[in-house]
Amino acid sequence: xxxxxxxxxxxxxxxxxxxxxxxxxxxxxxxxxxxxxxxxxxxxxxxxxxxxxxxxxxxxxxxxxxxxxxxxxxxxxxxxxxxxxxxxxxxxxxxxxxxxxxxxxxxxxxxxxxxxxxx
Numbered sequence: 768x769x770x771x772x773x774x775x776x777x778x779x780x781x782x783x784x785x786x787x788x789x790x791x792x793x794x795x796x797x798x799x800x801x802x803x804x805x806x807x808x809x810x811x812x813x814x815x816x817x818x819x820x821x822x823x824x825x826x827x828x829x830x831x832x833x834x835x836x837x838x839x840x841x842x843x844x845x846x847x848x849x850x851x852x853x854x855x856x857x858x859x860x861x862x863x864x865x866x867x868x869x870x871x872x873x874x875x876x877x878x879x880x881x882x883x884x885x886x
Contacts, residue, residue: 772817788849790864791819795834808838818847818863837866837881846879855885 768775768786774795775786800816807813814821814832821832837843850863861868861879868879 790847790866791834793834793836797821797832798829800832803832806841808841811838813838813841815843818843818845839881839883841881842871842878843868843881844878858885860885 768777772791774789774791776789778785778787800814800821803814803816803821805812805814811822813835814823820835820837822835824831824833846861846868847863850861850868853860853862859870860882861870865884867882867884869882871878871880
């Protein structure tokens with residue numbers, strides 16, 4: 768389910784319907800990106816907007832942005848506000864939906880690296 772730019776998954780809890788925020792589904796398309804940051808990873812160009820990764824394609828002469836899974840090893844400035852801190856062994860991860868991040872601190876700036884699931 769989608770409301771504005773936020774996606775939800777319907778879940779049932781003790782007979783009650785609830786909605787849990789999730790990452791935008793892979794393959795979803797939009798025609799414009801607010802405040803997108805462009806990054807190149809290998810031979811691919813990605814666009815990041817609201818912690819979501821997109822690839823740009825052309826359709827009928829117009830730009831379309833398609834949601835893709837983020838590539839592992841990419842460093843990002845922020846993670847979703849609803850990311851949950853979790854420990855696996857001695858390592859701290861931040862999980863949002865099916866994506867995992869590791870915190871990187873260098874001097875006064877904190878960034879995060881996208882990593883595979885530790886499970």
